[in-house]
Amino acid sequence: MNQISPMDHFSAHDGGIEMRVGMSPFKMRHDLAGNPLFSLEAMADLASELPRDKVDYNLANLPVDVSGKHVPFNGMSAANTIKEIETCGSWIVLKGMEHVPAYNVLLDELIDELAHLSGVSTSAFDNRVALGFVTSPGGVTPYHLDSEHNFLLQMSGKKTITILPHQATTTAEDTEISPAKSRYIQYQPGFAPLEQTFELSAGDAVCVPFNDPHYVKNGDAVSVSMGITFHDLETWQRRKVATVNHMLRRIGLPQERAGTQHGKDQMKAAAYDALNTVVDPIRNNKKARQFVKRHVLRGAAATP
């Protein structure tokens, strides 16, 4: 990451740019619509190049609530899913795009700019990840939450994203993290009055705050979007605590949600760091990752 002045990719959607990262959803504009890095051809090439465990896809004719249900596979290769996305009724996410230099440069430009607009050092927004989403007409990304600061940039097509405030609408368990735990959570119609809905066309972007649950409905054309995610110190600690909390729940010791018990959270984060010295070599090795996914996490649902 560099410390030079960032390029201007973002502009205000209406009025002045107000950066409220982590506080509430808001819409912006970006200048990347039509960028060849996000053509269907580029996305299909990328789907062929990425390791299989960096690509998730499924049929997209889904209800908003798929909690506890199997999400059906489309029976196709990842590259063919994108080549036939107009008609195959699917949704695909390409993860780890930041490992490809052209996308990594762009990711850093975008997040450096968000840091600049937020009045913090570029190094304050770390653990940066770039995701590519390609969706068939009418596809649905069911109700779920993500444990990162998250901006969604619409490149082509249209989609509608509906976002709810996490403190009011999620349980402690919903916010916990495990590779074996689906991010899909139960949609409760009673929270509908708290929904905020954003229509996204090419050139629009929306901030999805850390842990705010949301669902996405695609328009009547193929959609390509880029997700950029990152952490600040607080959300990185909450992510660690949420992971430890899920382990404790699994052994019958349910915890308050991360961020509510400062002293305990610090101890849990330290425990996470100690455990990570063992887990990191596995996470960073492709064969070891595949072994764990196949034999330890078998049956885990795909994450959006």
Ligand SMILES: [Fe+2]
């Ligand atoms: Fe999401």
